[in-house]
Amino acid sequence: MTTADHDPAGSPRMLHARHRAVLPDWLALYYDEPIEITHGEGRHVWDSEGNRYLDFFGGILTTMTAHALPEVTKAVSEQAQRILHTSSLYLDRPMVELAERIAAVSGIPDARVFFTTSGTEANDTALLLATTHRRSNQIVALRNSYHGRSFSAIGVTGNRSWSPTSLSPLQTLYVHGGVRTRGPFAELDDAAFIEACTEDLTDMLGQAGGDVAALIAEPVQGVGGFTSGPDGLLAAYREVLRERGILWISDEVQTGWGRTGEHFWGWQAHAQAGPPDILTFAKGIGNGMSIGGVVARAEVMNCLAANSISTFGGSPVTMAAGNANLNYLLEHDLQGNARRVGGLLLERLRAAAAGSVIVREVRGRGLMAGVELARPGTGEPWPEAASLVLELARERGLLVGKGGGHSTSSVLRVAPPLTLTVAEAEEGAEILEHALRTADTQLGGKNSQ
Structure with a gap:
């Protein structure tokens, strides 16, 4: 049992309410129901409810090598x-x-x-x-x-x-x-x-x-x-x-x-x-x-x-x-690992995006990749689509970030720790591919709105 199971006041929902009551409105949080990350190891983190995630954002590119690196x-x-x-x-x-x-x-x-x-x-x-x-x-x-x-x-x-x-x-x-x-x-x-x-x-x-x-x-x-x-x-x-x-x-x-x-x-x-x-x-x-x-x-x-x-x-x-x-x-030549595993990850992300109608471009170098989402046929940035994919990826155990210009956050930002393994790159790309396909289905018929 987690702390949240024993103490309703310690649940993520209650913590979110306390956050809103005492912190600025402009202090952004990810997800419709924000998560509290309690610990991490390697390329993975866990939230207060015991859910395990593959971390492809590393605290905004800050956990560069690994969580809890000995x-x-x-x-x-x-x-x-x-x-x-x-x-x-x-x-x-x-x-x-x-x-x-x-x-x-x-x-x-x-x-x-x-x-x-x-x-x-x-x-x-x-x-x-x-x-x-x-x-x-x-x-x-x-x-x-x-x-x-x-x-x-x-x-x-x-x-x-x-x-x-x-x-x-x-x-x-x-x-x-x-x-x-x-x-x-x-x-x-x-x-x-x-x-x-x-x-x-x-x-x-x-x-x-x-x-x-x-x-x-x-x-x-x-x-x-x-x-x-x-x-x-x-x-x-x-x-x-x-x-x-x-x-x-x-x-x-x-x-x-x-x-x-x-x-x-x-x-x-x-x-x-x-x-x-x-x-x-x-x-x-x-x-x-x-x-x-x-x-x-x-x-x-x-x-x-x-x-x-x-x-x-x-x-x-x-x-x-x-x-x-x-x-x-x-x-450990992590620059070399970023080049090798990052190249593989970019290939996998491009392959995953090839069948998606909402992906405008996959770009990047090393372990620094961006997946830009846009309304089909217009090229206009689509922040709602990015938010949806962010949620869908989290549901399947993957954390990614968002960014972008034009006063929107329509780009998925992928930047895992530099110790990322080939197996983890494949796993993350598979989750993101599923999230994109699901978003395509859920947004079907809405892309012109």
């Missing part, structure tokens, strides 16, 4: 028994060790690393560095982008679903390039697409009144539905930026640490122009612990003239988790 939980426990917190005002050996390793793998020369507690805070810091270094509050961002929930991060977020205010300390200029198969350049081949987007950027910069500080871009747009431009697009942008002294910020919060399979960082798909000036990271490196951070050239990182600290960024416990998690990632 190497990470042991490192956290051992560090917690020594000391939980000191702050950045004192020397912190785990923080220095992790910073050394991240600087080495970042690809940025003469790199410096600053730790935060989240991707939002990391992007906020990157914007502070760029605007201070360039003495300008003008930022170029991509349409459909998402960079966090702070005031400045919202100010450069191009996805209207996640931008609750137009007020901002920044002047943001939005350019094309984040979505390959929609918009005015969708019908062009890759070379022509890159050329058109680059001309758009050049024209935009020509109209900007003053020096622009930086371009911030996700190599693969996460919340936007796992969309991206062609490989080499950001390299072409980089050439335009370099001529004008404008910095490039690569938002690697969702694409870092080998998730795309082909590369350790998303920017490396555009490596012709070299590394970015600033790189931001978070989510997966902590495997559930709150770690974010910024890597930048020393010249850029050291441009702040005022004092600054981070009370919780780089805490001994989170740094211990990060070091252990990075060890496991590298020693």
Whole structure:
């Protein structure tokens, strides 16, 4: 018997009522009847009613290696028994060790690393560095982008679903390039697409009144539905930026640490122009612990003239988790596993979608796949269909996420832990295929409404 069986007040339904009574209305929850996840192991989690799920979303791409990974939980426990917190005002050996390793793998020369507690805070810091270094509050961002929930991060977020205010300390200029198969350049081949987007950027910069500080871009747009431009697009942008002294910020919060399979960082798909000036990271490196951070050239990182600290960024416990998690990632070649198993999963998802009338596109790379749903015959995003498939998948024991642009969440986001096995990839794809077929049937005759 579960706790919910013994205590009605502890049931998910009652917990949901308590949630609504004390937490903000805008704090989103999945499912018509939200679930409480109580524990996990490997690629699986269990809810408070004892239901077991194959986790294909990993706490929004945060459980990067596995739930309850022994190497990470042991490192956290051992560090917690020594000391939980000191702050950045004192020397912190785990923080220095992790910073050394991240600087080495970042690809940025003469790199410096600053730790935060989240991707939002990391992007906020990157914007502070760029605007201070360039003495300008003008930022170029991509349409459909998402960079966090702070005031400045919202100010450069191009996805209207996640931008609750137009007020901002920044002047943001939005350019094309984040979505390959929609918009005015969708019908062009890759070379022509890159050329058109680059001309758009050049024209935009020509109209900007003053020096622009930086371009911030996700190599693969996460919340936007796992969309991206062609490989080499950001390299072409980089050439335009370099001529004008404008910095490039690569938002690697969702694409870092080998998730795309082909590369350790998303920017490396555009490596012709070299590394970015600033790189931001978070989510997966902590495997559930709150770690974010910024890597930048020393010249850029050291441009702040005022004092600054981070009370919780780089805490001994989170740094211990990060070091252990990075060890496991590298020693077990999880980037290679993302490439191999992710390739298989994408094939299976494309095969599953082939017979579905509501699937517009399956896209992605590595263990980062998006299944976009649309009204048949129109191509219009269909968020209700995505919500239905999300529910149907959960009923059969699979958790996936949602995202997308056009002020809708019509894309199923599939991003399991990087230790995913072939058998689990097959199982998850089979469940999702069944969910799509069931949705096709249930939505039959409704697709024109």
